[in-house]
Amino acid sequence: MASNQQVKLFGIVGSPVVTRAEIALKLKGVQYEYVHESLTNKSDLLLKYNPVHKKVPVLLHNEKPVCESLVVVEYVDEAWTGYPILPSDPYQRALARFWSKFIDDKLLPAVFKAAFNPDVKEREKGAEEAREALKILDNELKGKFFNGDSIGFLDIAALFIAFWMPIIQEAGGLDLSSAERYPKLEKWGQEILNHPVVKGALPPREHLLASFKTRFQSIAASNLQEVKLFGTVGSLFVTRAEIALKLKGVEYEYIHESLTNKSDLLLKYNPVHKKVPVLLHNEKPICESLVVVEYVDEAWTGYPILPSDPYQRALARFWSRFIDDKLLPAGFKAAWNPDVKEREKGAEEATEALKILENELKGKFFNGDSIGLVDIAALFIAFWMPIIQEAGGLDLYRAETYPKLEKWGQEILNHPVVKGVLPPREHLLAFFKTRFQSIAASK
Structure with a gap:
């Protein structure tokens, strides 16, 4: 093939799989442009040329992308003459x-x-x-x-x-x-x-x-660090903290709390709200689920939960607060407010909030191609809301009304970390059914 053809290699310094592609190109004497990627802030071009795995290396040959290191090496061997890389x-x-x-x-x-x-x-x-x-x-x-x-x-x-x-x-x-x-x-x-x-x-x-x-x-x-999480099974807020810890690979001790008989330790570590979750890190307590998730992201290296770009971080915080300040109160009002008119009002508010989030969702996840702060905050939509709807016969969320949120929900519920921490669905469904029956009986 002609040496003046366009050849680019998307990679990251230090990667053994990228080095494979480089060796193959050098053995063949192929001139190429090296495009450096950041795995915490992947370029639009990388996502365009490798939409399946979204990883390096990607070899771009005359605008034709070739992905996966061993596939790249074989392609180089077949596309260019000279040094034989595979046996004949x-x-x-x-x-x-x-x-x-x-x-x-x-x-x-x-x-x-x-x-x-x-x-x-x-x-x-x-x-x-x-x-x-x-x-x-x-x-x-x-x-x-x-x-x-x-x-x-x-x-x-x-x-x-x-x-x-x-x-x-x-x-x-x-x-x-x-x-x-x-x-x-x-x-x-x-x-x-x-x-x-x-x-x-x-x-x-x-x-x-x-x-x-x-x-x-x-x-x-x-x-070496002491990490404890005070929580209660079934809590969407505690689940947020668990997902963050597991994404970072942090080992922790789970301390179960009874919300009807709160322990002295819970009251000591969260004297303001007296609620779970409370993350205890070397005897330093961190309270409120979104605060806990951000703390975990900053205290441990590894998987990035918030974006590195300051503006994108601000957006993530904004939409997470929107979920907690607008969607969740509206959903709870629509489900459990004793006043019929208030329940109807809550349903309208929840519908409006879901519509806004549907429009905001641009990719596979709110965070792009990997789950982040907003996805963790929004997990209520994918898991808890359908259970509450089923238990109470409500009509707040439909797949056909919010197709992007529905697709997002399927993705996040199948994420291995998320799947590993979700509470048993049947237990939650039974709990919510009992709660709705209790409300109906009290009228």
């Missing part, structure tokens, strides 16, 4: 694809589990899985490289073992790989790291080491 023999090509997939499906998840899972037992399990995968690969290595006497597809996929894994081990004091345990992989690693193309594409080791050390220190600090 079909069977050897199949083997290269098989073992590369083994690395991505077995080894990498095991290493990340061993390094960064907050649960000690899961980390130990990850270490065992990683050692087993490394043992299999060490037995598979027959020559100077996996590809024979020159680096190829599988060597590029396995580069993580030679470069990233030792850095992660050093940063976290882990014991996953050693020269004595895997001698063939050790010798292979020295060879590939000294390859001129590979050396030219690797990120600075000291920067990666510092980054991983910071990450491990953050995990260690969070493990």
